[in-house]
Amino acid sequence: MAHLRTAHPVNVRKSRRGIHLVLCIHFCLRPPNSVSAPSPSVPALPAVSRHNLGKMLGRLAATRLLEIRQAFRRAAQTSRSFSTALNYVSPLASGNFLIIFLFGFHFRDFSSVRKWFIFVQHIDSPDNNPDMPWEFNSQNQEKVKEIISHYPSNYKQSAVIPLLDLAQQQHGGWLPVSAMNAVAKVIEVAPIRVYEVATFYSMFNRTPVGKYHLLVCGTTPCMIRGSREIEDALLKHLGVKRNEVTKDGLFSVGEMECMGSCVNAPMITVADYSSGSEGYSYNYYEDVTPKRVVEIVELLRKGEKLPPGTQNAKRIMSGPEGGNTTLLTDPKPPPCRDLDAC
Structure with a gap:
């Protein structure tokens, strides 16, 4: 068992949501009986209390980590923020790891990084592990060459985002680790550089999604206009939770930040x-209502392609309902078009 000492005092506080522990633990992989000089910045604890504290923190950390891993395995479609935090271990030095635990005793809190923050290793699964063979197909290999040609030869790594997007399209809407490794090989960087990008942007999915992945804008203007009701209508109609896939594999529902159509x-x-x-598309459907999004789902289920854009028949693109009230004719040209005559 590794010797354990705390780098900071343990802060235990109670709240109406439960007991939250904030532990900053430094694991030093040394024999349990080894003796080291106390850090000048950390008050020395009596030998007995320090030993007991180490045992207590070790048990808490091991138990909590096990609970998180089990919850992650039970709910494969947990939010992106949770799966992102469960993706890496951060080595600070050989044989040393700094692990920061910030947890509450409510699994619903895992949807927000404000409630917890933890780095651990990626958990392999049968459909997502680095041993799975993955490469761009013959058609996409030509697209890869075309994408890379847009960048200087010594800046191929700048193509990481469009290549990840292409890989996601090829793999049915999500990115396994093996696809990220394939992208890293193409642009000649360490895989961690690709992982950093894939886990930062929410547009990259790292768990399976439906053939039609519906994303509801959750930013302030859309929320004020009823985006929560839109999402609730979709989830209720499809019988799934956020980021889950329907049993027929056709649909999944997620949340996206501002899409620029406020x-x-x-x-x-x-x-x-x-x-x-080859047939990938990414279309906006605007001015929607709970009733309209259900109709959109059923049209997609039938294989029908509906026109994107505003779903309000009284609007033309971004114009007001009922038509324009100003600029009713084409704008007049500048008073002088012939520069030589000016």
Whole structure:
């Protein structure tokens, strides 16, 4: 058992949501009976109390980590923020790890990094592990060459985002570790550099999604205009939770941050992975209502392609309902078009 000492005092506080522990633990892999000089910045504890404290913190850390791992295995579609935090171990030095535990005793809190923050290793699964063979197909290999040609030869790593997007399209809407490794090989960087990008942007999915991945904008303008009701209608109609896939594999529902169509709020996007990268599309559906998004789902289920854009028949693109009230004609040209005559 590794010797354990605390780098900072243990802060235990109670609240109405439960007991939260904030532990900053430094694991030093040394024999348990080894003796080291106390750090000048940390008050020395009596030998007995320090030993007992180490045992207590070790048990708490091991128990809590086991609970988190078990919860992650039970709910494969846990939020991106949870799976992101469960993706890495951060080595600070040979044989030393700094692990920061910030947890509450409520699994619903795992949807927000404000409640916890923990680095551990990626957990392999049968459909997501580095031993799975993965490479771009012959058609996409040509696209890879075309994408890389946009960048100087010594800056191929700048193509990481479009290549990850292409890999995600090919793999049915999500990125396994083996696909990230394939991208790293193409742009000649360490795999960790690709992992950093894939885990930072929420547009990259690291768990399976439906052939039609519906994303509801959750930023302020759309929320004020009823985006929560839009999401609730989709989840209820499909019988799933957020980031879960329907039993037929057709649909999944997620949340996206601002998509830049605030004037047409609320809105959703539909990422169509039903035909791979060749038939991939990513369309905006704006001015939607709970009733309209259910109709969109059923049209997609039938294989019908509905026109993207505003779903309000009284609007033209981003114009006001009922048509323009100003700029009713084409704007007049500048008074002098012939520069020589000016």
